[in-house]
Amino acid sequence: MKLRKDQISSIFLLIIAVVILISSVNASIGSFGEPGSGFVPFLAAFLMGVCSLLSLILSTLKNTGEKEGPILAFHEMNWRNLIMTLGALFAFPFLLRFLGFNLVVFGFMLFLAKAIEPRRWVIAVLFALSTTIVCYLLFVYWLKFFVEKGIFGI
């Protein structure tokens, strides 16, 4: 059986609601007269669970006869761009401690400028360099953000 997209999302949200319900019960719900710390998250998760369940039932019962398009339409997706961008985003905090703020910002910008919509090296390097300088001036120099210097101390 192929699941419709509303069924998939409802099942996922139902699981989240159950997790929050369990966590709320563990945190103590208290009573109506003396609500505990888990009272409101419990109510919210309960309502969320009911709505997800209803949504699941309705989407299961619904038979429009229409063929539903795929959730992630592969022909529309640019998986390469998506994966590379997400990879760069996740790599950014990991590399920050190691390489330091300026090098990571430069590398991040250079990577995106070359990998997603490739530009000439000169333009990509100039672009990465100028945004790194702007970021440094704005966040480090002006706004005094604390930033990692990395093993090179830059």
Added chain:
Amino acid sequence: MVSGGESMWDHLISGFAVASRPMNLLYCFFGCFYGTFVGVLPGFGPAAAIALLLPITFGMAPESAIIMLAGIYYGAMYGGSTTSILVNIPGEAASVVTCFDGYQMAKQGRAGPALGIAAVGSFIAGTLSVFGLFIVAPMLANFALKFGPPEFFSLMVLGLTIVVYISFGSVLKAVTMGCLGVALGCVGWDFVSGSTRVTLGIEYLYDGVPVVPVVMGLFGISEVLLNLEKRQQMEIFKDVKHIWPSMKDFRESLLPILRGSGIGFLLGLLPGGGTVTSTFAAYAIEKKISKNPEKFGKGAIEGVASPESANNAAAQAGFIPLLTLGIPISPAFALVFAALVVHGVHPGPMLLAKNPEVFWGVVISMYIGNIILLVLNLPLIKMWVKVLEIPYGLLFPIILIFCLVGALSDNKIGDVFVMVIFGVIGYLMKKFEYEPAPMVIAFILSPILELNLRQSLILSGGSFGIFFSKPISLFSLIAVGILFLLAILPKLKVFRPKLGVDE
């Protein structure tokens, strides 16, 4: 009186003294400039724009921070029209209606007057709204002083219900998102009992789920991911001449501007869709009362003047529920709310009494901001056209790096992960047709909602009857019931606007 018995003139003078401080003027200018820039760029909304700069405001005085953030919001409303008129792609959701006639005007070689009337209409609407704010806000704040926890709780539930009602797609999905937002807002320390909840044992979550990375992820990162997947082709009208509209254009637009301002101001007070709903309402009314309704959709200047005035009036009216009741009407306002709280300023009826400089300073700065926007939008229109030509391949890395560095403002690596994870969640929410706005508003309101619910129940000894024994609370809950009936009953469902919630 929340205003300490001072006259309107005293407020005007004190507000002007705050707003005209050189640094505040600079922040106002910067907010308007950046807001217009964001408004011009399709696919990057005011919520993400405010979230991006929120960490920067933490070091400012509260009034300066809010002056800048407010400037970004109404600046974005101004800027959105440029893209609608020149490219037929709305810069913001609130500029969708402007495409109908604005783009047609551009095709007829009248892009200049369309942009001009949008700017003039926005200026007039903004100015009228500031006056409205001046009159209505203190009255509402005085009235709200009588509210206790049950009234506030019911009003917040009403606010969230309106957001759910107006959101696109299924009501069940919107309610689910609202509940998820409330639950997310409860994660971490419970300051009443001193214990933690819903942290799943993760130490990072003891301080709660951070607001800024969540909003940046949901509105900034997800938008970039979607744009990387499928890009809209843009054909830009660069030939913009005769921006100042003719006398005939002014004559035809004056009443639509005034009507749009009134509609925008009234609808702007309601949570959920102030700017978006008001533009559709203003356009529909204008078309209905027009002697030549067939002109609409074919380049009628009234079709630009009225909705553009409405969205700007609504953008400024939205500050009334925020500042007087502490109820943000959209994610962008929820962020302003969060910024105020970070600065130790609590939006609500006591704001006028405790922090008059913030309230009146922000109100007057809006008027100054409207003048700045008029100057930015008319003579500099060619510059904004150039902004539209920036290749997205260079723009999106800049958006991402600002999001990344912004998320690092607390120097917590975990915040970056939260932002990226919520970016992916936001991307998937759009794919699965869930609207993020109910979740974000509920998430930010959650701590106050929880506090008021628990206080009410403690006061009543556990009886939910307390919510039905107070007139305001009862009225709010009846309105909640009616809205749900309107959304659920098959015969009444057709009246649900499903316009989507403002960013």
